[in-house]
Amino acid sequence: MDLQECLAGLLAYTKTKAENPLITSVEMDSRLAQAGTLFVAIRGFTVDGHHYAREAVEKGAAAVVAEEDVHVDVPTVIVSDSKRALAQIANRFYHSPTHDQNIIGVTGTNGKTTTTHLLNQILQDDKRKTGLIGTLYTQYNDEVFEAKNTTPESLVLQRTFSEMKEKGVTDVTMEVSSHALSLGRVRGTEFNIAVFTNLSIDHLDYHETMDDYKQAKGQLFSQLGNAYDKGLKVAIVNNDDPYARYMMDVTAAPVLTYGLQDGGDVRARDLRARPTGTFFTLVIGDESIELNLKMIGRFSVYNALAAAAAAYVSGVSLSVIKQSLEAAKPVPGRFEPIEEGQDFAVIVDYAHTPDSLDNILQTVRELTERDVYVIVGCGGDRDRTKRPEMARIAATYADEAIFTTDNPRSEDPRLILRDMEAGVEGKPFRTIEDRKKAIRYAVQQAKRKDVIVIAGKGHEPYQEVAGTFHTFDDRVEAKEAIRDRQERER
Ligand SMILES: CC(=O)N[C@H]1[C@@H](OP(=O)(O)OP(=O)(O)OC[C@H]2O[C@@H](n3ccc(=O)[nH]c3=O)[C@H](O)[C@@H]2O)O[C@H](CO)[C@@H](O)[C@@H]1O[C@H](C)C(=O)N[C@@H](C)C(=O)N[C@H](CCC(=O)O)C(=O)O
Ligand SMILES: Nc1ncnc2c1ncn2[C@@H]1O[C@H](COP(=O)(O)OP(=O)(O)OP(=O)(O)O)[C@@H](O)[C@H]1O
Ligand SMILES: N[C@H](CCC[C@H](N)C(=O)O)C(=O)O
Numbered sequence: 001m002d003l004q005e006c007l008a009g010l011l012a013y014t015k016t017k018a019e020n021p022l023i024t025s026v027e028m029d030s031r032l033a034q035a036g037t038l039f040v041a042i043r044g045f046t047v048d049g050h051h052y053a054r055e056a057v058e059k060g061a062a063a064v065v066a067e068e069d070v071h072v073d074v075p076t077v078i079v080s081d082s083k084r085a086l087a088q089i090a091n092r093f094y095h096s097p098t099h100d101q102n103i104i105g106v107t108g109t110n111g112k113t114t115t116t117h118l119l120n121q122i123l124q125d126d127k128r129k130t131g132l133i134g135t136l137y138t139q140y141n142d143e144v145f146e147a148k149n150t151t152p153e154s155l156v157l158q159r160t161f162s163e164m165k166e167k168g169v170t171d172v173t174m175e176v177s178s179h180a181l182s183l184g185r186v187r188g189t190e191f192n193i194a195v196f197t198n199l200s201i202d203h204l205d206y207h208e209t210m211d212d213y214k215q216a217k218g219q220l221f222s223q224l225g226n227a228y229d230k231g232l233k234v235a236i237v238n239n240d241d242p243y244a245r246y247m248m249d250v251t252a253a254p255v256l257t258y259g260l261q262d263g264g265d266v267r268a269r270d271l272r273a274r275p276t277g278t279f280f281t282l283v284i285g286d287e288s289i290e291l292n293l294k295m296i297g298r299f300s301v302y303n304a305l306a307a308a309a310a311a312y313v314s315g316v317s318l319s320v321i322k323q324s325l326e327a328a329k330p331v332p333g334r335f336e337p338i339e340e341g342q343d344f345a346v347i348v349d350y351a352h353t354p355d356s357l358d359n360i361l362q363t364v365r366e367l368t369e370r371d372v373y374v375i376v377g378c379g380g381d382r383d384r385t386k387r388p389e390m391a392r393i394a395a396t397y398a399d400e401a402i403f404t405t406d407n408p409r410s411e412d413p414r415l416i417l418r419d420m421e422a423g424v425e426g427k428p429f430r431t432i433e434d435r436k437k438a439i440r441y442a443v444q445q446a447k448r449k450d451v452i453v454i455a456g457k458g459h460e461p462y463q464e465v466a467g468t469f470h471t472f473d474d475r476v477e478a479k480e481a482i483r484d485r486q487e488r489e490r
């Protein structure tokens with residue numbers, strides 16, 4: 001494709017040279033530039049891509065897109081917003097890959113990874129060729145690719161859709177983070193279905209107010225638009241969430257609601273929670289079917305309903321939805337039980353927001369009368385308002401709350417712990433800064449049938465401390481601690 005064709009979607013720009021070179025790749029990172037690359041300079045949070053334009057040209061870039069003249073020997077296309085231009089160029093360069101795929105975007109504070117996994121599984125069980133993009137990985141065609149972000153930058157995203165399309169993928173389920181929406185990463189992605197899970201406190205370091213956070217999430221629904229050029233477009237909204245009304249108001253697409261209260265289009269009737277699973281009647285319009293979920297907790301029912309609703313509007317039958325949800329395996333690091341033959345329970349979970357912690361601890365409390373140990377920390381360089389809240393919730397539900405380090409990143413772990421401790425009034429807690437020791441302590445103390453919840457890091461295989469990623473996996477640590485205890489008791 002030549003430069004002019006790449007630029008066809010842009011309404012206004014100026015060019016420093018008239019030449020029209022052949023473009024063989026589009027890159028936003030100078031380190032990836034090669035002969036024939038169109039390099040797009042982005043002003044980032046850390047550095048300014050404009051400073052790397054010269055390096056890109058030295059590596060062979062045939063043209064540059066930038067917000068100002070970068071004084072290089074190849075044509076420079078000057079635009080007012082290079083990030084917006086990148087999304088349009090990427091979409092053009094990869095031939096609008098999402099135009100003829102079924103694209104389902106899931107947004108919300110909690111439950112995106114779980115819901116997308118359930119939905120991807122249902123679509124696979126319906127014999128579709130599926131793609132999955134999210135926090136854990138990008139997955140299609142039996143291949144798994146590492147994910148840097150929950151929702152990748154527009155360029156990577158369009159490239160991924162295009163590769164998926166080449167491999168015959170028809171249905172793509174993806175997590176859409178609020179960062180992605182606010183930073184324009186999904187511009188150019190043509191969604192058929194947008195799903196809203198819930199909204200609660202998180203990322204207030206980035207969004208500053210809940211209103212701003214809500215508006216970012218809302219963009220997925222306004223982006224659905226009212227155009228029917230791509231066939232079906234549906235907004236699927238959790239009716240029981242206080243922000244549901246907003247998501248419905250900002251979309252012109254038809255809305256399907258779900259929830260546990262009466263009145264939702266998709267709902268769970270006669271819910272029965274058991275330690276082994278959750279039983280309910282799945283009702284969609286005037287159809288209904290009995291469901292035995294292996295997952296526990298009301299929050300799991302919400303995720304199952306969201307996945308069922310999106311599968312249903314994608315044309316999957318209720319019987320396939322039932323079979324798939326009943327067989328669903330736990331998502332790595334989400335309420336994942338650790339079994340090493342011990343006589344107490346250990347659960348690793350990714351709850352790193354007040355709402356998610358509240359949900360899982362409430363679930364655990366409902367299931368046991370025995371002692372509950374909660375090990376939790378809070379991430380550094382992230383929303384500080386979460387810290388006292390998460391500590392308060394842990395201390396409220398736990399018989400023994402143990403505060404520890406999560407990913408301190410550039411912050412002093414002791415100061416993060418002080419922020420947490422400030423949220424606890426009149427309830428006992430213990431602080432063990434070293435996460436390994438915190439896990440070992442709880443494993444050592446637990447009596448028969450007690451429950452240990454290790455929250456906040458789920459699937460993460462590392463601890464990020466002052467710019468270094470140290471190998472650390474809660475699941476591995478828990479197993480080792482249990483084995484050591486068993487060894488000692490033998
Ligand atoms: C705050 C934020 O969102 N940062 C994202 C941003 O990085 P940045 O702005 O710091 O980029 P930068 O390093 O300043 O680089 C600017 C430009 O210069 C270019 N460059 C840089 C160096 C060089 O030698 N040559 C060069 O060309 C870069 O390629 C880039 O185009 O752009 C990068 C590329 O797309 C992202 O990977 C990165 O996400 C970082 C890793 C991150 O932590 N993001 C978090 C906040 C995030 O987005 N999280 C959400 C999930 C949150 C949730 O739901 O819980 C997510 O979707 O992942
Ligand atoms: N529907 C839900 N409502 C509230 N909490 C939930 C829900 N589903 C899962 N959780 C809790 O939130 C945690 C994170 O779940 P999940 O990874 O599915 O969410 P996410 O939205 O993808 O999170 P992230 O934005 O960090 O990627 C789980 O480990 C669990 O504790
Ligand atoms: N996507 C979330 C993950 C948080 C996970 C938690 N372990 C932490 O480090 O705070 C974030 O980047 O805010």
Ligand SMILES: [Mg+2]
Nearest residue numbers: 112113135175
């Ligand atoms: Mg996720």
